[in-house]
Amino acid sequence: MIAVEGISKRFGDYTALDDVSIEVPDGSLTALLGPSGSGKSTLLRIIGGLESPDSGRVLIHGEDATSVPPQRREIGFVFQHYAAFKHMTVRDNVAFGLTIRKQPKVQIAERVDELLRIVGLAGYAKRYPNQLSGGQRQRMALARALAVEPRVLLLDEPFGALDAKVRAELREWLRRLHDEVHVTTLLVTHDQEEAMSIADHIAVMDNARIEQFGSPRELYDEPSNPFVMGFLGPVSQLGDRLVRPHDIALGAQSEDGALEAMVSRVIHLGFEVRVELMLTTGEAVTAQITRTEADELELGVGDIVWLRSAGSTALRAERAVAPERANDEPLRAAEA
Template sequence: MISVKGVSKQFGDYVALDDVSLEVPDGSLTALLGPSGSGKSTLLRIIGGLETADSGSVEIHGVDATNVPPQRREIGFVFQHYAAFKHMTVRDNVAFGLTIRRKPKAEVAERVDRLLRIVGLAGYAKRYPNQLSGGQRQRMALARALAVEPRVLLLDEPFGALDAKVRTELREWLRRLHEEVHVTTLLVTHDQEEAMSIADDIAVMDNAHIEQVGNPRELYDNPSSAFVMGFLGEVSQLAGRLVRPHDIALGAESEDGAHEAMVSRVIHLGFEVRVELMLTSGEAVTAQITRTEADELELGQGDIVWLRAAGTTALHVDEQVPAAGTPEAVDAAEATQPSQS
C-alpha cells in the first residue's frame, strides 16, 4: 500500500499540493486524474522521491519513505518520454537496471526474456530503439521498469506522446499487463477515458487538492461536486442543475416539469444521436438519445420539443464548470495554473 498523509508542496508562491492525503491499495491500478496544474505529477514525484514534500509523509508498504532516496524505494518509473539508451538494443535496455545491480547473467537473461514475451517484444530483442514504433518503445520502457521487480510502478502520462489509436491499444494492453504482474501501480493522466477504462480507483485532483476518490462508476454516478461531474463527462445545464446529456429525455408534448426547447442541430453518431437544443431562456443544452428515439420523434432543425431530467445523476449549479474536453475547460486550466502539474 502507498499511504500519503498531509503532503504539501510549494514552488515559490505557487501551491502545488495543499494537505493532500491518499491511500493506494496493494496490487491496485489507481489513476491520478485532473487538469494541467492540478498537482498530480507533483504528487507522483513526491511518492517516487524525485521531489521533497514541504510537510507530510509517504509510506510504502508500511515503511516511512519520506526521506528515503528514490533508488531505495523499490519503485519503477515510466514517463511520457521514453529516455531509451539509443546505442543499446531492446534487450540491453530492458536489462540495464539488472546489470548495474550485478545480477547473475543467467538470471538477467531469463527475466528479460520473460518480460519481452509479456510485453510482446520477444521478436525485437536485437533491434535498437529507433527501429521501434512509439508504442513499442513505450512497452520497452515498461519492461525496463518492471525488470528490477519494483514494489510500486509510477506512470506519468506514459501514453501522452502517442496518437489516439495507439493510446487506446496501449491502455488496453496495460490493463492486461497489470492483471498479469499485479504490481501496485499509480498512473497520472488528464485523459478521462484512459482513467475510466483501466483504473480500479481514480483520485480526481484540482487546484492542489484531491476532490474525490472512488471507482469509475462511483465517480461517474455519484460525483461529489460540479467540478468532478464536469471533468468526468459531458454535462448540460437544465433548470439550475447539471445533468448528463444521456439523462435528458425528449418528448413531443408538454408535461409537468418539462422545459420547452428548439432543436438547433441533430448529429448522428451511429447508434446514438446527439441533439443540440436551445431553451426559451437562450441557454444551449445537449441531449444524447438512441437512433430509435430520434426516428420516433422525427427530429429536425427548428422543431419544438420538451425536455426533462430523466436520470439520477444531477447536481445543483453552485459554480460554473466547463464540460470536460471543451475548449473552455482546456483554456481555464492552462490559463489559471503554472507549468507544474
C-alpha cells in the same frame, strides 16, 4: 499500499499540493486524473522521491518513505519521454537495472526473456531503440521498469506523446500487463477515457486537491461536485441542475417540471442521436437519445420539444464545471 498523508507543496507563490491525502490499494491500478496544473504529476514525483514535500509524509507498504532516496524506494518509473539508451539493444536496455545491481548473468537472461515475452517484444531483443515504433519503445521502457521487480510502478503520462490509435491500443495492453504482473501502479493522466477504461480507482484532482476518490463507476454515477461530474463526461444544465445528456428525456408535449426548448441541430451517431437545443433563456443544451426515440419524435430543426431530467445523476450547478485558468505558466512549471 501507498499512503499519502497531509502532503503540501509550494513552488514560490504557487501551491501545487494543498494538504493531500490518499491511500492507493495494494496491487491496484490507480489513476491520478485532472487538468493541467491540478497537481497530479507533483504528487507522483513526491511519492517517487523526485520532489520533497513541504509537509506531510509518504508511506510505502507501511514504511515511512518521505526521506528515503528514490533509488531505495523500490519504485519503477515510466515517463512520457522514454529515456532509452540509444547505443544499447532492446535486451540490454531492459537488463540495465539488473546489470548495475550485479545480478547473475543467467538470472538476468531469464528475467529479460520473460519480460520481453510479457510486453510482446520477444522478437525484437537485438534491435536498437531507433528501430522500434513509439509504442514499442514505450513497452520496452515498461519492461525495463519492471525488470528490477519494483514494489510500486509510477507512470507519468506514459502514452501522451503517441497518436490516438496507438495510445488506445497501449492502454488496453497496459491493463492486460497489470493483470499479469499485479504490481501496485499509479498512473498520471489527463485523459478521462484512459482513466475510466483501465483504472481500478481514480483520484480526480483540481487546484492542488483531490476532489474525489473511488471506482470509475462510483465517480461517474455519484460525482461529489459539479467539477468531477463535468470532468468525467459531458453535462448539460437544466435550470439549476447539471445532468448527463443521456439522462435528458425529450417529449412533444408539455408536462410539470419540463422546460421548453427549440431543436437547433440533430446529429446522427449510429445507434445514438445527439440533439442540440436552445432553451427559452438562450442557454444551449445537448441531449443524447436513441435512434428509435428520435424517429418517434420526428425531430427537425426549429421544432419545439419539452425537456426533463430522467436520470439519477444530477447536481445543483453551484460552480463552473471546468474552471478557466487565468495564468497557466506556473502550472506547467509545477507539472514539469
